[in-house]
Amino acid sequence: MNAQTHSSKEIVRQARRRRTFAVISHPDAGKSTLTEALALHARVIGQAGAVHGKAGRRSTVSDWMKMEQDRGISISSAALQFEYRDCVINLIDTPGHADFSEDTYRVLSAVDCTVMLVDAAKGLEAQTMKLFEVCRHRNLPIITVINKWDRPGLDALALMDEIVDRTGMVPTPLTWPVGQSGDFRGVLDRASGAYTKFSRTDGGATIAGEEALDPASAAELEGEAWTTAQDESELLDMEGQNHDEARFLAGETTPVMFASAVLNFGVHKLLDTLVDIAPPAEARLDVAGQRRPVDSPFSGFVFKVQAGMDSHHRDRLAYVRVCSGVFERGMVVTHAQSGKPFATKYAQQVFGRDRESVDEAFPGDVVGLVNASALRVGDSLYLDEKVEYPPIPTFSPEHFMVIRAKDSSKYKQFRRGIDQLDHEGVVQVLRSDLRGDQAPVLGAVGPMQFEVAEDRMVNEFNAPCSLERLGFSLARRTVPDAVPTLARERSVEVLSRSDGELLALFSDRWRLAGVEREHPDLVLEPLVVS
Ligand code: GDP
Numbered sequence: 381m382n383a384q385t386h387s388s389k390e391i392v393r394q395a396r397r398r399r400t401f402a403v404i405s406h407p408d409a410g411k412s413t414l415t416e417a418l419a420l421h422a423r424v425i426g427q428a429g430a431v432h433g434k435a436g437r438r439s440t441v442s443d444w445m446k447m448e449q450d451r452g453i454s455i456s457s458a459a460l461q462f463e464y465r466d467c468v469i470n471l472i473d474t475p476g477h478a479d480f481s482e483d484t485y486r487v488l489s490a491v492d493c494t495v496m497l498v499d500a501a502k503g504l505e506a507q508t509m510k511l512f513e514v515c516r517h518r519n520l521p522i523i524t525v526i527n528k529w530d531r532p533g534l535d536a537l538a539l540m541d542e543i544v545d546r547t548g549m550v551p552t553p554l555t556w557p558v559g560q561s562g563d564f565r566g567v568l569d570r571a572s573g574a575y576t577k578f579s580r581t582d583g584g585a586t587i588a589g590e591e592a593l594d595p596a597s598a599a600e601l602e603g604e605a606w607t608t609a610q611d612e613s614e615l616l617d618m619e620g621q622n623h624d625e626a627r628f629l630a631g632e633t634t635p636v637m638f639a640s641a642v643l644n645f646g647v648h649k650l651l652d653t654l655v656d657i658a659p660p661a662e663a664r665l666d667v668a669g670q671r672r673p674v675d676s677p678f679s680g681f682v683f684k685v686q687a688g689m690d691s692h693h694r695d696r697l698a699y700v701r702v703c704s705g706v707f708e709r710g711m712v713v714t715h716a717q718s719g720k721p722f723a724t725k726y727a728q729q730v731f732g733r734d735r736e737s738v739d740e741a742f743p744g745d746v747v748g749l750v751n752a753s754a755l756r757v758g759d760s761l762y763l764d765e766k767v768e769y770p771p772i773p774t775f776s777p778e779h780f781m782v783i784r785a786k787d788s789s790k791y792k793q794f795r796r797g798i799d800q801l802d803h804e805g806v807v808q809v810l811r812s813d814l815r816g817d818q819a820p821v822l823g824a825v826g827p828m829q830f831e832v833a834e835d836r837m838v839n840e841f842n843a844p845c846s847l848e849r850l851g852f853s854l855a856r857r858t859v860p861d862a863v864p865t866l867a868r869e870r871s872v873e874v875l876s877r878s879d880g881e882l883l884a885l886f887s888d889r890w891r892l893a894g895v896e897r898e899h900p901d902l903v904l905e906p907l908v909v910s
Pocket of ligand 1 (some may be wrong): 405406407408409410412413414527528529530531639640641642769846
């Protein structure tokens, strides 16, 4: 069934209805709680936290691997889809743990917009800033949500200053809090001047009460808290901090709203904002810089490959972002990198532990393809008209370990496992003649990638291995000419990555600065995120 069964007009209409986004945040800022609250509003699950299981706190629908359950964290990326107003919202989950991995970065290649979630008491934290850099690199528009306003935290205006100072983006609040952090009464809607008063419900398990009031009633009810909110909003007016669509889409400004995910306050407004101002799925640039219109025949690219999710099904799942046309389950598409056909009989929509077959998907949607061992991150799939999307960049590793087979009779399995992990992009595999093939170096953005790698080497490839940490924390791209000089430097090592990149590893930035001072002409360039 290779024929397109939808008219161009219908495909364009469906693409315009899509809002595909990810939430970026530092661990504990409330991403899982917000995801639950969004799902609750969309009535995907009847009660926040309806999927139980994890010790200590309610489990959310996006937690899934055993490792995640054991530790109460989220490693894998999944997509949550729901309808809101006349739109289809696709929320792509990102891993949230401190030891986060390249997956988090890769997810950002599949979305059209991001929500930066900030803990009101902590402001912009390290991981948020790292993810912000990737968004900036990809020109992704960013909506900022200041979360946990129900708890004492920083001053709202001080938070706005921090956003300007640390990101360079101008915050343009859409709502302004009535009541300081810790005393969250409601929000002033800056466009209309109206007041939305929030009221608590039982433990945030149901949608929060919202009451719309005109300014006069708000003044009467909230007194000074309302006047302060109005005064501060006027200050923002005077500074020109009002929403401007073009500047938002260009990444110059970030609309801001205030929320309490745990109480479900402000979640409605976030959904409305996504519908009203977030960009829909649009024509994507291919590797040659041409735009592929959304109503062209089906195309998409793999932004994540995951294996070993379920010990009962030893499957490999490739997540594909649909870029053009309609994906119809059962269609046979072409894998651009090999030119080979790929059958999509078992396409699935995946969220959390629940999987359902997906019958069709439009631009902006995500489909999971089962048994996708031929597909790797960055690969493109298409129907009829060939297209190749730009490769997803490999990010700068910050952690390094040598891996060795424990049992030399299992060397073949060891090789196969390493090659597979490399192929999937679970870890980056770095080699040198000096170290030989028996002891390659694994590089990762977050140390948890090593645990995933070790677990899979033992359980999936039957290749017990040992890992030994190396004292490097920084990688720079270099060229063959620089290798002899670098080889003479102490605590510096040059290794080659499977994509052909030569990486020089340094113990820390002081060591790097020392080498740069001594050899100012050496090529030592930062990788995408460092
Ligand atoms: P994640 O690591 O970003 O996914 O954060 P979680 O959603 O797991 O939240 C971390 C902790 O903060 C949990 O104990 C939540 O209950 C709590 N939390 C999340 N949102 C809010 C909020 O709006 N207000 C308060 N007071 N606590 C929150």
